[in-house]
Amino acid sequence: MRGGAALALDGQAPVEADAEAPFYLPYGNEVAVFEQCHARRLAVLLKGPTGCGKTRFVEYMAWRLGRPLVTIACHDDLTANDLIGRFLIRHDSTVWQDGPLTRAVREGALCYLDEVVEARQDTVVVLHPLADHRRLLPIDKTGETVAAAPGFQLVVSYNPGYQRMLKELKPSTRQRFVALEFDFPELEREAAIIVRESGIDRATAHGLALFGKRLRALDQQGLAEVPSTRLLIAAAQLVAGGIAIAIACQVAIIAPLSDDAALVGAMQDLVAASFP
Structure with missing residues (x-):
């Protein structure tokens, strides 16, 4: 679909999309594969060098599917609380505030974790129940378990060449994703x-x-x-x-x-x- 209202594949009401799509020039079958992953509730791993178009591809697919997009830049200090949420003190009480991952799960958004291996392993493990058939996000601090809303999709990326000998995704994490490989354009x-x-x-x-x-x-x-x-x-x-x-x-x-x-x-x- 190009512009106007884009129909979500999960059958929800159409979501208003931008008048113009983010520019992305496909080079293979990555668009069709991603659409099928979204329709079948499969998490996606994007592999490729820095600056080859992974982030633009996710932006384009969010537009194409008519879904909101939540992007998280991963880094060494990213904690599970940063993703899930935390209690905040307001006046004389505490209130819970959802983190970006929790918001994406509740809203049925595409949640994109850029350079996921930069995050700590104990943080990455939080993604496991969302990336497999369960599609659940347990929130230990509130005792709530949030089921992913229709349309939610987990997408992560990393640069295997840059991370070689430094950091790597654990097999237990990798095997929860369908992997799409990117490279510099011809x-x-x-x-x-x-x-x-x-x-x-x-x-x-x-x-x-x-x-x-x-x-x-x-x-x-x-x-x-x-x-x-x-x-x-x-x-x-x-x-x-x-x-x-x-x-x-x-x-x-x-x-x-x-x-x-x-x-x-x-x-x-x-x-x-x-x-x-």
């Missing part, structure tokens, strides 16, 4: 995305996409993080605003990627060769 598709998101001409967008592809080959030479599509778009937006492409590449791509003098020099040489 050259022409990435150029089309850059054009759409920045407004620059096709030739310049193609050059930036090719530059990004060449930079990604430097991961074998010590570059910890390769340039994401997000970084290429940022450079393109600067170019669209009148910044010289070499400067745009320096400040939007090279500087965020590394402080190592040798790597920075190699990337600057690549800029000079790519945009003479």
